[in-house]
Amino acid sequence: MSDNTIRIATRESLLALWQAEFIKAELQAAHPGLEVELLGMTTRGDQLLDSPLSKIGGKALFVKELEQALVDGRADIAVHSMKDVPMEFPEGLGLAIICEREDPRDAFVSNHFPSVDALPQGARVGTSSLRRECQLRSQRPDLQISSLRGNVQTRLRKLDEGEFDAIILAAAGLIRLKLEDRIASLMSVESSLPACGQGAVGVETRLDDARVIGLLQPLHNVVSAEQVMAERAMNRRLEGGCQVPIAGYAIADPKDPKQLWLRGLVGAPSGEVVLTAEHCGPRDQAEALGVAVAEALLKQGAGAILKAVYGDSKAE
Numbered sequence: 001m002s003d004n005t006i007r008i009a010t011r012e013s014l015l016a017l018w019q020a021e022f023i024k025a026e027l028q029a030a031h032p033g034l035e036v037e038l039l040g041m042t043t044r045g046d047q048l049l050d051s052p053l054s055k056i057g058g059k060a061l062f063v064k065e066l067e068q069a070l071v072d073g074r075a076d077i078a079v080h081s082m083k084d085v086p087m088e089f090p091e092g093l094g095l096a097i098i099c100e101r102e103d104p105r106d107a108f109v110s111n112h113f114p115s116v117d118a119l120p121q122g123a124r125v126g127t128s129s130l131r132r133e134c135q136l137r138s139q140r141p142d143l144q145i146s147s148l149r150g151n152v153q154t155r156l157r158k159l160d161e162g163e164f165d166a167i168i169l170a171a172a173g174l175i176r177l178k179l180e181d182r183i184a185s186l187m188s189v190e191s192s193l194p195a196c197g198q199g200a201v202g203v204e205t206r207l208d209d210a211r212v213i214g215l216l217q218p219l220h221n222v223v224s225a226e227q228v229m230a231e232r233a234m235n236r237r238l239e240g241g242c243q244v245p246i247a248g249y250a251i252a253d254p255k256d257p258k259q260l261w262l263r264g265l266v267g268a269p270s271g272e273v274v275l276t277a278e279h280c281g282p283r284d285q286a287e288a289l290g291v292a293v294a295e296a297l298l299k300q301g302a303g304a305i306l307k308a309v310y311g312d313s314k315a316e
C-alpha cells in the first residue's frame with residue numbers, strides 16, 4: 001500500500017459516512033497531499049434491523065466487519081461513534097485517537113410537544129436504548145415506551161408517520177446530519193445521563209501501524225479522550241459489553257481543570273431502580289476514576305440489575 005494513502009472502512013449509514021468524511025477532511029487538512037479512500041460496508045447490525053438490539057448480540061454487530069477489514073489489510077482505519085465501540089478489541093487492533101466531542105446530550109424529538117414534561121399521560125415514546133428507557137420510566141411511569149430501530153432518518157420517519165408522540169436520539173447525530181432543527185429540547189444530563197462515549201468519534205487502527213497512528217495524531221483531543229476513557233473504564237468494570245442500561249458521563253471540574261468528574265448510572269429497564277454514583281479524580285488517572293465509580297455502583301447492587309437484564313436477553 002502506498003505510503004501516501006489511508007483507506008477508511010465505514011458503514012454506509014449517513015451518520016457513519018459523515019464521520020468518515022469528517023476524518024478524511026481532517027486528515028487531509030493536517031497532511032496536504034494525503035490520499036484518503038472510503039471503503040463502504042454493510043454490517044450484520046445494519047441487516048438485522050427488525051430484531052431488538054439487545055437480543056441479537058448488541059452493538060458489536062456494527063463494528064465486526066469493519067474490524068475484519070483492518071485485520072485483513074483491506075482498510076487502514078475504522079471510524080466509530082465511541083458509544084458503539086465494544087470495550088475489548090480483537091488481537092492487534094485498538095483505538096488510536098478520540099476526536100473532540102460533540103454535544104453528548106440526548107435530544108427530545110417531537111412534532112407536537114416541547115419536552116418530556118409536556119407529554120400527555122400515556123404518550124407513546126420510541127427508543128431502543130435500555131438506558132434511555134429506564135431513565136424515562138423513572139420520571140414518567142405512565143409513558144408507553146416501545147422499540148425504535150434503524151438509522152437516524154428511519155427513526156425520524158417513524159416519528160413523522162405518527163407511530164410515536166416523541167423519540168429520543170443523541171443530539172450529536174442530529175447536529176452532524178444538519179437535523180438540529182428536529183430537536184424539540186436537549187435533555188439535561190440530570191434527566192437523561194448520556195451513554196459512555198456518546199458524541200465522540202474515535203478511530204481504530206492496527207496497533208503496529210506506526211505510519212497511520214502517526215498521521216492521526218493531529219486529530220486527537222486529549223480532553224475528550226480522557227473523559228471518554230473514564231466512561232469506558234467504568235463500563236468495562238461493569239462488564240457492560242452489549243446494550244445495557246448503563247450511562248456514564250465525565251466532565252472537567254469547573255474549579256480545577258486537572259480534575260475530572262464522572263457520574264455513572266445503572267438502572268432496571270422498568271425504571272423502578274436507578275442507581276447513581278459520582279466521583280472526582282485526577283484527569284491523568286481516568287481509568288482509575290472509571291473503576292471507582294463502577295465499584296460504587298456495584299456496592300449499591302448494580303450487579304444484580306445487570307445480571308437480570310442479561311438473563312432476559314438470553315431467554316429469548
Ligand SMILES: NCc1[nH]cc(CCC(=O)O)c1CC(=O)O
Pocket residue numbers: 081082083084152168169170171172173197198199200201
Ligand atoms: N446507537 C446508534 C448511534 N450511535 C451514535 C449515535 C449518535 C452520535 C454519537 O453518539 O456520537 C447514534 C444514534 C443515536 O443514538 O441517536
